[in-house]
Amino acid sequence: MERLEWIHDYDEKDFIDYAGFIYVIKEKSTGKLYIGQKTLKKGRRTRKGKKTRIKYVLPTWKKYYGSNEYIKQRVKEGNEDDYERHILCLCDSKVELNYIELKLQLDLHAIFSNIYHNKMIHVRIGGNQVNVLKKNMLEIIKKINLAINKIVSLEPSL
Helix, strand or coil: CCCCCEECCCCHHHHHHCCEEEEEEEECCCCCEEEEEEECCEEEEEEECCEEEEEEECCCHHHCCCCCHHHHHHHHCCCHHHEEEEEEEEECCHHHHHHHHHHHHHHCCCCCCCCECCCCCCCCCCCCHHHHHHHCHHHHHHHHHHHHHHHHHHCCCC
16 A cells, blocks of 8 residues: 655755654544654765765655554554644754654643653753754744644544
8 A cells, every 4th residue: 555645835855955854643543643753864974084974865754654653553554544644844953853842742741641642752952952942942933833733733622
């Protein structure tokens, strides 16, 4: 069975300019959601003479269904048509990805709520990365607010 496309408002040609995206996966049969992030660039260090360079490679994100074991197993069993995959926002850096994913999961109480498949939060932010966040905070807050609105519109009514 062919995998379903991601739902988003972006031009995929622009994805190469971003570090990754924040997404939500909706399980249609239960209404449950999963919030996560997908890195679009992976740094690979290569040595050429005395210089170390980072080579960026775009992974196969179109086939990605998150890191949640339950969802991955269901997709493996052929149930990918039970899932909608939404890209909420594109992020400029890994620290921005980490921060926005963390903020969304905390603000929406994702690990405590029965509406979410999220079971743990594992994020590392610190050092000079905080300065990057501070510099772009206004833009990041806009992305978070838009993402929360999209997620809330997908939540099942209780």
